[in-house]
Amino acid sequence: xxxxxxxxxxxxxxxxxxxxxxxxxxxxxxxxxxxxxxxxxxxxxxxxxxxxxxxxxxxxxxxxxxxxxxxxxxxxxxxxxxxxxxxxxxxxxxxxxxxxxxxxxxxxxxxxxxxxxxxxxxxxxxxxxxxxxxxxxxxxxxxxxxxxxxxxxxxxxxxxxxxxxxxxxxxxxxxxxxxxxxxxxxxxxxxxxxxxxxxxxxxxxxxxxxxxxxxxxxxxxxxxxxxxxxxxxxxxxxxxxxxxxxxxxxxxxxxxxxxxxxxxxxxxxxxxxxxxxxxxxxxxxxxxxxxxxxxxxxxxxxxxxxxxxxxxxxxxxxxxxxxxxxxxxxxxxxxxxxxxxxxxx
Numbered sequence: 001x002x003x004x005x006x007x008x009x010x011x012x013x014x015x016x017x018x019x020x021x022x023x024x025x026x027x028x029x030x031x032x033x034x035x036x037x038x039x040x041x042x043x044x045x046x047x048x049x050x051x052x053x054x055x056x057x058x059x060x061x062x063x064x065x066x067x068x069x070x071x072x073x074x075x076x077x078x079x080x081x082x083x084x085x086x087x088x089x090x091x092x093x094x095x096x097x098x099x100x101x102x103x104x105x106x107x108x109x110x111x112x113x114x115x116x117x118x119x120x121x122x123x124x125x126x127x128x129x130x131x132x133x134x135x136x137x138x139x140x141x142x143x144x145x146x147x148x149x150x151x152x153x154x155x156x157x158x159x160x161x162x163x164x165x166x167x168x169x170x171x172x173x174x175x176x177x178x179x180x181x182x183x184x185x186x187x188x189x190x191x192x193x194x195x196x197x198x199x200x201x202x203x204x205x206x207x208x209x210x211x212x213x214x215x216x217x218x219x220x221x222x223x224x225x226x227x228x229x230x231x232x233x234x235x236x237x238x239x240x241x242x243x244x245x246x247x248x249x250x251x252x253x254x255x256x257x258x259x260x261x262x263x264x265x266x267x268x269x270x271x272x273x274x275x276x277x278x279x280x281x282x283x284x285x286x287x288x289x290x291x292x293x294x295x296x297x298x299x300x301x302x303x304x305x306x307x308x309x310x311x312x313x314x315x316x317x318x319x320x321x322x323x324x325x326x327x328x329x330x331x332x333x334x335x336x337x338x339x340x341x342x343x344x345x
Contacts, residue, residue: 001322002068004076004098005315006059008091009083009111010142011036011047013054016311017066017073021319022120026065027305027312030054037181041171048086055094062311070102075326077318080108081338082142088334096330105326109314112138112340115278116149117317118307119300127152130274130298135266138340139259139287140279140309141167141182144212146266147340149276152320155340158266159210166255166281169214173221173251176231178238187248188284194249201254203261210262210269217254221247256287260294267295274298283307 002025007014011032017025032050036042063069078095081088092108099106115138119126126134135158136147144166146159164172167184174183179190202220204213225231225247230239239247263275274297281287283304292299306312 001074001319002072003315003318003322004059004062004073005311005313005318006055006076006078006091006095007111007114007309007311007314008051008055008087009079009081010087010309011042011050012309013051013058014309014311015055015059015062016315017062017068018121018312018315018319021117021316022123022125024121024312025068026062027310028058028062028065029310030058033182040175040181042084044084044086047084048090051087051090055090059098070098070104073102073104075105075107075318075322076102077107077109077314079111079114079314080332081335082111083336085334085336088336092332092334096332099328099330105322106329106332107318107321107327108329108332109317109321110338110340112143112145112147114313114317115140116147116276117320118278118302118310118313119276120316121302121306121312124300124302126274126276126298126300130300133270133272134274134276135263135270135272136276136278137259137263137282138279139166139277139281141165141171143279144214145340146210146262148266148270148272157340158270159212159262161212161214162206163213163215164218166212166214166259167279169218169255170281172218176222176225177244177247178233179244179248182280184281184284187252188286190245190248191252191286194245196246196249198246198250201250203254203257205258205261210266212258212262214255214258217251221251252284252286256284256290259287260291263291264295267297272297274300277301278307280308
């Protein structure tokens, strides 16, 4: 089964052709990161406009790289939530147009479910290599969720962020430290040069809960930066190289510790057989390394390019829905606040 997966939930325009939910025939991503860098964050109106101009060329490139035409495609899958409303609408409506013009079945996929099923790409197959249940940590710029995957397409939300997502916290910390956007890769790069010489930052924890909270950690970083005199920057004089590297390391360690602590607790409470990491923050090398050191069950982490938003994960998730029949969801709408396994809140 060949599925065309389309992803436009945020600022990456992506399309991929996936065969049988595991084999990547093509995976094309047009990133807008350089465009949004000067604003220090994503501007929704700009993102929507760029999706509008980029989507059809990206789809065409995905088909060309897969050495296919639309006649070889069995179904079209598209992210319908969660995400930015304007960005989602471009993807959903474009997919509807392709579905009607090509006479192909259309299915909407939850973006968060896509991040989970990225672990089935390239031969990982957590279901056969470990088995269910599986704890899934989905950490990105917009989401930080702990999800129990009881079986294919069967989920329970164990914990979520109550304020900032982990990726959002990285972006805010990067602005304080005078680094670029997106913040996660910038902080990781700087932290690799650190010597761990400043006092640790706090590890926020919500009592009797697997929920996350990163807003207080961000505030703690700001207060210490103010105390050390480099924030807010005066006359364009920000932190020294030493301060940037040490603060980056301290902040990254705090985020990683919080993510691992709650994931480990979720594994213990659910007696899970494996862990899946997904979302842009899962590309963080420190998180990947520490998670493998601390948790003693199999951990499935896609390569970094499949952790960030892409069409391959949407095509993979769609296959497991489509195995039981081909729907035609032309009445689909974008649902910006969609939750995993739930309808809009």
